[in-house]
Amino acid sequence: MFKRKKWLVPALVLLVLLSLTAPALAVEIRNGDNVTIPAGALKGPLFVAGNEIVIDADVDGDVFAAGQTVIINGNVNGDLLAAARTIRINGEVGGDARCAAQDIDLKGELGQSLTAAASEVRQLDGSRVNRDALIFANQITVSGTVGRQYLGAGGTVRLNGAIGNDVNLWRVEDLRLGPAAVVGGNLYYGAPHEATVASGAQIAGTTKWEYLEPKTPTQRQHRGFNWLGALAWFAAGVLFWGVLTLISPGIWNLLSQNMRQSPGHSFGWGLLLLLITPLVILLLLITVIAIPLSLILMAAYLILLYAAKIIVGDFIGRLLAARFGWAGRVNSILPFLLGFALLLLLTSIPIVGLLMSIATVCLAMGAAFLAIYHWRQGGTQLEH
Structure with a gap:
């Protein structure tokens, strides 16, 4: 009996995005494969995630891309929002480009502005940004033209x-x-x-x-592990898991299935949502009539951020249960407790823990996205 209120949190975060993405989602969805959008005209907005993404099509609308490598060869009649290790913009983008990556190459032309955060950003000879460029990077090379x-x-x-x-x-x-x-x-x-x-x-x-x-390396003071804070977080997470289990026991299995069967998609879509949801909230705030929706969306987004470790902790617990043959022999809360505790310990490790926390949020958000997408397509049911 999965009532509307029981999937309200992820649904609110994705409602606006799903209403926009239904046509584009059918273009390319492959788990772990390279994604190529062939040459030709394509009506956007286009949302695409994968390992290596190549867009040769001319897209009439915005493009949202997340992957290991993103290459834009076609023309985009809209904005580009991309997150990847490597981003190459060879075609023309009619609107703004907002990019986060390890290295970014701009060879084409942007009709509006460029905002980029990366280790290295190269604006190659012959490239053009018609308005402003806002760049944060360790290495910056500008050989092209910036209009303002x-x-x-x-x-x-x-x-x-x-x-x-x-x-x-x-x-x-x-x-x-x-x-x-x-x-x-x-x-x-x-x-x-x-x-x-x-x-x-x-x-x-x-x-x-x-x-x-000049910047000088600073020696950071070592802080001991905050056991009290960790225990409080652990207790709150267990309470959250227990309440949602009582409301709808099947939701955890559904989210875990998406992460197990489509880890690449879960991570890619989660990364995309992590980046674009604040942008959607900001756009909604601009219009007075949509302020209530933006506040609801913001609350739902924050709840998903909070619940990310709980979702992935449950997933880890289920993996452990399957690996050691606990399924059906012990109460489901025991694997969750072990998986959740293990994840909290791993994410408390300096530097590595930060990276794991980001990956955890991406997996959880992506799993929620896929759950609602499959439900909309008439596949996996949300009623368990």
């Missing part, structure tokens, strides 16, 4: 292209302007030393350098 402002911060910034207006770098360790660099406005930057400006570089306005102390 160039903003951001980075380690090493090499500017050898044309910027239509001001350049404002809040912090940079090493700034170099090549002989082809053109700054149409002012140059403001904070750095430990002055920029290296090659002969031939042009700065139309004023140049202002703010001295910043």
Whole structure:
């Protein structure tokens, strides 16, 4: 008896997105395979997740992509939101591009602005951003054109292209302007030393350098494990699991099935939702009439973030039960307690724990997304 209230939390988070994605979801959904959208016209919005994603199609609408590698060869008549290890934009994007990756290459043209966070961002020769660029990266190379402002911060910034207006770098360790660099406005930057400006570089306005102390490695104080906080979190998680089990026992099995059968899809869609849901909330806040929906969506999003470790902890417990033959022999709460405790311990490890926490959130959100998607397609039932 899975009433509406029993799946309200994930449904609210995904309601707006699902209403937009139904046509696009049928384009490409493969678990663990490379995803290629062939050349031709495609009506968006397009949501795609996979290991290696290649979009050769011309998409009339927004594109949302998450994977190991994302390559855009076609033209996008809308915005691009991408999260991956490597992102290559070879075609034209009519709107904005918002990207998070390890390295990003822009070879094509953006009709609006570029926002990027990465280890390395390269704007190649011949590329163009018609409006503003906001970049945060360790290595930044600009050989193309930016129509208006160039903003951001980075380690090493090499500017050898044309910027239509001001350049404002809040912090940079090493700034170099090549002989082809053109700054149409002012140059403001904070750095430990002055920029290296090659002969031939042009700065139309004023140049202002703010001295910043060089970054020095700091020794972090070791903090002991917060056992009281961990026990409180553990108890709250067990209570949450128990209440939802009483309301609908089958929901945990359904979520675990999605993670077990489609781990790649669960992670990819979860990463995409983790990134785009705040954007959807922000867009809804802009329109006064949609403010109540945005607040509900925000609450549901936060609840899913909270429940992520509980969902994945249950999944780990079920894996352990299957591995050691506990299924049907012990109460289901015992494997959950073990899996949840193990996950809490692993996510408390410095650095590694942060990465595991992010992966946990992605898996949980993706599993919830797939559960509702399959239900909408008339496949897996939510009534258990």
